[in-house]
Amino acid sequence: MIDAHRAPILHPSPNFDARDCAVDMLVLHYTGMENADAALVRLCDPAAKVSAHYVVREDGQTFSLVPETARAWHAGVSFWRGARNINARSIGIEIVNGGHDFGLPAFPEAQIAAVIDLIAAIRGRWAIPDRNIVGHSDVAPGRKLDPGERFPWQSLAAAGHGLWPDVMAEDSADPLGDLARIGYGPAPLDDAGHAAAVIFAFSQRFRSHAPTSTLDADLRARICAVAGLAEAAR
Ligand SMILES: [Zn+2]
Incomplete structure (x- = not known):
């Protein structure tokens, strides 16, 4: 869908360096801060040493902070499918949401629609399998809780992104x-x-x-x- 409102606004962060491998993962986060402006300030603060490729505001407006070809600093110490270099191989999307510290607010529809559009565009540029579309909590369990239990993974999967079990399997023995x-x-x-x-x-x-x-x-x-x-x- 072409929507001028959805065109990402360039909002460069100095917090990135070079990738040393191809992109094959997508990591979703919530910002966990009071609002989008506070998150954008922090993600662009050289002293904070954190960033993401994109920030998606509640109204769906998307900001581009780090080029997809560069390594943003969003995952920290993490692990997925045998790999620990998650920043090097992933695109990071920060979804503006107060999270657990702010009462787990719902994600507005316009925001989720924008996240889905953004993911579709990213997957058009990189080979990212569904099983590698994850939350920060998936790659850093015990250390991170985002994007949190209110994030609608089922809607994302219904739009064609990520895994969702429609049919319940038998009890796992292991x-x-x-x-x-x-x-x-x-x-x-x-x-x-x-x-x-x-x-x-x-x-x-x-x-x-x-x-x-x-x-x-x-x-x-x-x-x-x-x-x-x-x-x-x-
Ligand atoms: Zn996170």
Whole structure:
């Protein structure tokens, strides 16, 4: 859809450096700050040493901070599918939303529509598989909670981006192994505290009405279903 309002506004950040590998991931964040202006200031502050490629405001207005060909600094210490160089291989999108510190506000429709348009455009330029479209909490469980359980992953998947299990699978016999197969880690998930953080991250995304760090039958079935999709999407 061509919409002049949606054309990204250039808002350059000095916080980037060179990539050393191809882009094959997309990491979604919430800003977790009081408003878009505060987030833009921080993401462009050389002292903060953080950035993202894009910021999407509540009204759908998008800002371009770092060229897609450069490495923005949004993921921090993170892991997905055996890789730790998440900034080097990903595009980072900051979605303006107060997050957990501001009462988990809903994401307005116009904002989600803009995020979907932006992702479609990015995927037109880079080969990013559905299983590599993730939240910050997926790649940094226990350390990050964004984009949070109000982010509509199901709507994103309905628009063709990311995994969503439409059919529930049978109970997983090896839920921690299945979580590792989806991409969570570092694997093996043999530390109880870390496993609990990964389970919470998964449930924030795939059972957002009831996030938990404890496995139950419903969650094991969801894990099995997503692992099946991830394997099929290899
Ligand atoms: Zn984040």
